[in-house]
Amino acid sequence: MAARPPQHGSLRRAFNVVTDWVMGKKVVGRDAAGNVYYRWYEGSGEERLERREVQWSTAYMFYDPNDIPSEWRMWLRKQRDEPPSEEEMRQNAAKKAALAARVAVLDEAERLRRLRQQTVGMPDQHAGAQPDMARFLQQMGSGGRGAATGPAPGGGGTPGPSSGTPGGGDFKPDTWRPGSSS
Structure with missing residues (x-):
């Protein structure tokens, strides 16, 4: 070329x-x-x-x-x-202009949405807002869904060192070696 x-x-x-x-x-x-x-x-x-x-x-x-x-x-x-023919070029130019007009309408709607959120004081979740750490800690400590406290699923007792490991409490990470029988 x-x-x-x-x-x-x-x-x-x-x-x-x-x-x-x-x-x-x-x-x-x-x-x-x-x-x-x-x-x-x-x-x-x-x-x-x-x-x-x-x-x-x-x-x-x-x-x-x-x-x-x-x-x-x-x-x-x-x-x-x-x-390409002249007619095809004209049709594609008209399609581009229509698409640009629709994008401009959407941009204006998004600008107005963000302006409303700023005036109301609600954080914008899509614009890089920071997570609310206090609310997260409150949910973690409330004992609700996803709580870190309480009995282990499937076991009736209190959580202990042997409840979450396969094989019970016999597992000792310092003594086990690959290929050993125990």
């Missing part, structure tokens, strides 16, 4: 036009930014290859590849066979 600088002199531009004509380059289309898209073929028979190129409308080295519309980008990468 070599781009030619538009600031070359008239002799250079004439040479490029002749070279394009000899190579068989054909203009396939233009986009809204003024970029020109070409197609030509190299080789013959089974080895004939299609080549595609864009000639940037901006000055040399001051172009942004993201300025190419996605339809043309897909055509350049041979992800689609035919270049």
Whole structure:
């Protein structure tokens, strides 16, 4: 995708036009930014290859590849066979504008929601609010769901060192070695 600088002199531009004509380059289309898209073929028979190129409308080295519309980008990468039509480009531009309008409405609704939360004084849970540690400790000590105190599940007595381990109280982590029988 070599781009030619538009600031070359008239002799250079004439040479490029002749070279394009000899190579068989054909203009396939233009986009809204003024970029020109070409197609030509190299080789013959089974080895004939299609080549595609864009000639940037901006000055040399001051172009942004993201300025190419996605339809043309897909055509350049041979992800689609035919270049996009003017009607397709208009439809996609209308879809983008409608999507941008919907995003603006959602952004405004989110801004108003956050403003209401700030004026009421409720913490915003989605904007990096810190957890309430006092409430967490109160829930942990209340004996309700998830409490750390109380009898172990399945056992009727008080929790002890042997209640949560398989095999009862015989387990001694300092004395056991892999491969030992006990």
